Amino acid sequence: xxxxxxxxxxxxxTEPATSLAYKTGTWRDERPIWDAEKCTSCFLCFIHCPDxxxxxxxxxxxxxxxxxxxxxxxxxxxxxxxxxxxxxxxxREAKNRTPA
Numbered sequence: 671x672x673x674x675x676x677x678x679x680x681x682x683x684t685e686p687a688t689s690l691a692y693k694t695g696t697w698r699d700e701r702p703i704w705d706a707e708k709c710t711s712c713f714l715c716f717i718h719c720p721d722x723x724x725x726x727x728x729x730x731x732x733x734x735x736x737x738x739x740x741x742x743x744x745x746x747x748x749x750x751x752x753x754x755x756x757x758x759x760x761x762r763e764a765k766n767r768t769p770a
Contacts, residue, residue: 671684671685693737693738694721694737694738694740695735695736695737695738695739695740697740697741698736698739698740698741698761699741699760699761700741700743700758700759700760700761701736701739701741701758701759701760701761701764702734702739702741702743702745702746702756702757702758703756703757703758703759703764704731704733704734704755704756705754705755705756705757706732706733706755708753708754708755709730709731709753709755710750710753710755711729711730711731712750712753713726713731714748714749714750715731715744715745715748715749715756716731717748718744718745718748719739719744719745720740720742720744721738721739721740721742722738723735723736723738723739723740723745724745734756741758741761743758746758
């Protein structure tokens, strides 16, 4: 398949792919930090995440898939203020943290 620049205007992509084939987490400037103890599994983050990076298992939020998270911060914005289970930190700070 030719690169997108060579496609005709309104061309058809005959070989579509899914986002699972493209890990985009390296684009982030900020990283969401999810706190399991604070999370109420209200699913607002899951519903609003444009990259489907919020992981759910057995009816509960279980974390963030950083391979696909682009760090937009929507999850932290929609997390209820009284809960505040998701906060954003810089990617640089996240890389310097010692794993818990």
